[in-house]
Amino acid sequence: MAVRAAGQIAGICHLYRSSSLGGFRTLSQNVSSSKHTPSNETTVDHLIYTPEHFALKESIKKIIDQEINPHVDQWEAEGKFPAHRIFKILGNAGILGVNKPVEYGGLGLDFSYSVAVSEELGNIRCGGIPMAIGVQTDMATPALARFGSHELKTEFLLPSILGDKVACLGVSEVGAGSDVSSIMTKAVREGDEYVINGGKMWTTNGTQADWMCLLANTSDGPPHRNKSLICLPMDLPGVHIARQIDKMGMRSSDTAEVFFDDVRVPSKNVIGQEGMGFTYQMLQFQEERLWAVANTLTTMDIVIQETIDYTRQRKIFKMPVLHHQTVHFRLAELQTEVELLRSLLHRATALFIKGNDVTKLASMAKLKAGRLARELGDSCLQYWGGMGFTNDVLVSRFYRDSRLISIGGGADEVMLGIICKYMDTLPK
Amino acid sequence: MSGRVLVGVKRVIDYAVKIRVKPDHSGVVTEGVKHSMNPFCEIAVEEAVKMKEKKLIKEVVAVSCGPQQVQETIRTALAMGADRGIHVEVSAKEYESLGPLQVSKILAALAKKEEAQLIILGKQAIDGDCNQTGQMTAALLDWPQGTFASEVTLEGGHVKVVREIDGGLETIKINTPAVLTADLRLNTPRYATLPNIMKAKKKKIANVKPADLGVELASKLQVLRVDAPPQREAGVKVESVADLVAKLKEAGTI
Numbered sequence: 001m002a003v004r005a006a007g008q009i010a011g012i013c014h015l016y017r018s019s020s021l022g023g024f025r026t027l028s029q030n031v032s033s034s035k036h037t038p039s040n041e042t043t044v045d046h047l048i049y050t051p052e053h054f055a056l057k058e059s060i061k062k063i064i065d066q067e068i069n070p071h072v073d074q075w076e077a078e079g080k081f082p083a084h085r086i087f088k089i090l091g092n093a094g095i096l097g098v099n100k101p102v103e104y105g106g107l108g109l110d111f112s113y114s115v116a117v118s119e120e121l122g123n124i125r126c127g128g129i130p131m132a133i134g135v136q137t138d139m140a141t142p143a144l145a146r147f148g149s150h151e152l153k154t155e156f157l158l159p160s161i162l163g164d165k166v167a168c169l170g171v172s173e174v175g176a177g178s179d180v181s182s183i184m185t186k187a188v189r190e191g192d193e194y195v196i197n198g199g200k201m202w203t204t205n206g207t208q209a210d211w212m213c214l215l216a217n218t219s220d221g222p223p224h225r226n227k228s229l230i231c232l233p234m235d236l237p238g239v240h241i242a243r244q245i246d247k248m249g250m251r252s253s254d255t256a257e258v259f260f261d262d263v264r265v266p267s268k269n270v271i272g273q274e275g276m277g278f279t280y281q282m283l284q285f286q287e288e289r290l291w292a293v294a295n296t297l298t299t300m301d302i303v304i305q306e307t308i309d310y311t312r313q314r315k316i317f318k319m320p321v322l323h324h325q326t327v328h329f330r331l332a333e334l335q336t337e338v339e340l341l342r343s344l345l346h347r348a349t350a351l352f353i354k355g356n357d358v359t360k361l362a363s364m365a366k367l368k369a370g371r372l373a374r375e376l377g378d379s380c381l382q383y384w385g386g387m388g389f390t391n392d393v394l395v396s397r398f399y400r401d402s403r404l405i406s407i408g409g410g411a412d413e414v415m416l417g418i419i420c421k422y423m424d425t426l427p428k
Numbered sequence: 429m430s431g432r433v434l435v436g437v438k439r440v441i442d443y444a445v446k447i448r449v450k451p452d453h454s455g456v457v458t459e460g461v462k463h464s465m466n467p468f469c470e471i472a473v474e475e476a477v478k479m480k481e482k483k484l485i486k487e488v489v490a491v492s493c494g495p496q497q498v499q500e501t502i503r504t505a506l507a508m509g510a511d512r513g514i515h516v517e518v519s520a521k522e523y524e525s526l527g528p529l530q531v532s533k534i535l536a537a538l539a540k541k542e543e544a545q546l547i548i549l550g551k552q553a554i555d556g557d558c559n560q561t562g563q564m565t566a567a568l569l570d571w572p573q574g575t576f577a578s579e580v581t582l583e584g585g586h587v588k589v590v591r592e593i594d595g596g597l598e599t600i601k602i603n604t605p606a607v608l609t610a611d612l613r614l615n616t617p618r619y620a621t622l623p624n625i626m627k628a629k630k631k632k633i634a635n636v637k638p639a640d641l642g643v644e645l646a647s648k649l650q651v652l653r654v655d656a657p658p659q660r661e662a663g664v665k666v667e668s669v670a671d672l673v674a675k676l677k678e679a680g681t682i
Binding site: 051052054055056058059062063092093094095098107109113 | 464500503504507619620621622623624625626628629
C-alpha cells in the first residue's frame, strides 16, 4: 500500500538525514494521528515573505536537522557548542551576512530576510545557539558594517560573515547592564594606540570569540557622547577570560566574564567616529529586538505542538490529558497570543524595511515576547506533569532558556520606559 | 555529445509530514500540507551538478510535470546548481491520474528534443513508490539503463554504474545516451545556499504542454480506494525463546 510504503521510505530517510523532528525519545507516536506542521505559512499572500524567503528557510531547516539538532543535548550538557564549526557551515550557506554589504561577503538583502533566518533558527532545540548566532549577525556586526572603515571591515566583518571568525559583543559590565551609559571600561589614547582597562560581563561567545565589538569610554564628557566602538582582537596581551558563567539556561552558549589589563589596540580599530559609539549601538536596537522576537515565536509554536502531542497520548482518569477542557482551551489562548505577536513582528518588519522608525513597535514586541514565553513555558510545563520537570524534554529547557528574554537585550522595564516615552506618559 | 543532462524532479509531500487519508478515501490530504522535492530527486540533481562541476557535462536541465506549484521544486533544483528548468504544465485534474507511463513518455520526448546525453532520475518517489519511471523512459527511448545507482562514473561514451541489488553490488558498463536512477547512497545533496537561491531567480524556466510534445495524458489506471495501514497493535512480552516459538506457532506464522 502506497501509504505504508511511503512511511518506510520516510523511515529510511529519517535515518539517513538524522532528522530529529518530533524529538520525543521516550514516547511512542500514533502513526495515524493527525499532525499539522507548526507554521502552516504558504507563499501566497504572505505579508513580507517571497518564495526566496521560503527557499532560504528550507535550507536553514536542513542544516539545523543535519548539523545542529542531533548534537544539542550533548552541547547543552557540555556547556558549549562548537561556534567556529557551526558558524562556518552557516557562513558557507550565506546565512550570516543576509543583510550585510555584498562587498564584504554579504547579500545586501533587506531586514525581512534576517527575520526569516531568525524565525527558522527557532527550530533549534535550545535557545543558546540561536542567541549566539544572533550576536554574530545582528549585534556585534551592524555598526561595523554601517560605519567601519574599509580596512576594518576587511579584517573583521568579512571573516565574520564567511564564518571564519567568531565575534562577541562587549557592552554590558558587572556594574552596568540596562544603564549602558554608566559603563566604566576606559580606552585611553596614547599615540596611535588606545590602552584599554576594565571588564565586560555576559559576553556571549566570549570563550570562543576571535574579536570583540567593544564599547568603551574614550574621553571625559557627556556619557552619551564619550564612548566609542572598537574592534578588539581577543588574543591581544592583557585580555583575560576570567570565567565561563554557569547559567540557569542557554547552557550551550558559552558566556564569559572578560577583563582588560592594559590592552593596547591600534587607534584605527575605532568604528566610525570617536565618541559616536553609544549612538551607533543604539541605532541597531530595533533590529536586535525584532530578531529576538522572531526566534522565540517559532520555538513557542513547537512547544505548544509538542504539548498537544504529549497530552493527546498521556492519559489521566481514563482519558487523554488533552481532552480536559482547561488544557485545550489554555493552549488555544496561548496559540492566539503567539499569532498576535507574530502579526506585530511582521507588521513592524514590513514598516522597517520601508524605512520607518519602528522603535515603539519593536519595544512592544520584545516586551510581549519575554512575557509570553514565560507564561507559555509555565503553562505548558504544567501539562507535562512530572515529565515536564525532567531534563529529557524540550519544554523544561524552553522554560529555563526563555526566562532570559525578559532580561537580556533590553529588560522588560527598559521596554516599558521606551513605550511610555512614545505615549508621553513619563513624568517631566 | 551534447553534454546535456536532463534531471527529473518531483514535488511530493515532505517526508517528515504525517500522511492523512482523505475522508472519502480517494487519496491523501495534500491541501495546506508541506511539500518538498522528492529526496531521491535531490540526490539525482546533486549527481548532475557534481558532473557539471567536474566539467564532465555542460548543462543541467531540471524538469518537472504538474500544476503551477511544481515550479517551486524546479527553483530548488536551480538553487542547487541546475542551469535552467522546464515546467511541463499539467492541470490539477489531470495531475491526479498522472503516472509513471505518462511521465516517461514526456521525459522521452523531452530527451529527444533537448538531445540529452543522460537522464538522471530518483529511483522512486516517496508518494507513489512506483520505481517505474526510469525503467519505462529507457524502454521508450531504447536506451540502456543504470538503476539503483550508488556510484556513477562517466568514461568517454560509456557510464560505469555500481548498482545496489538484493545480493549486494553489481557493476555494469552501459553506453550513453542512457537513463540512470539514483539510490540513497549515491551522494549527499547540498544545501541550497542563499546566494544560489537568489541567483536561481534569474535562471529560466520554460513552459511546455504535454500536447506540444505529442503526449497523450489519458491513463488506463484508476485508483479505486486509499486506506491507511491498520493501527499498530500492542505487542506481547515473552519470557523465553521457547515461549516465543510457541506464540509464533499459535499465531500461525511458523
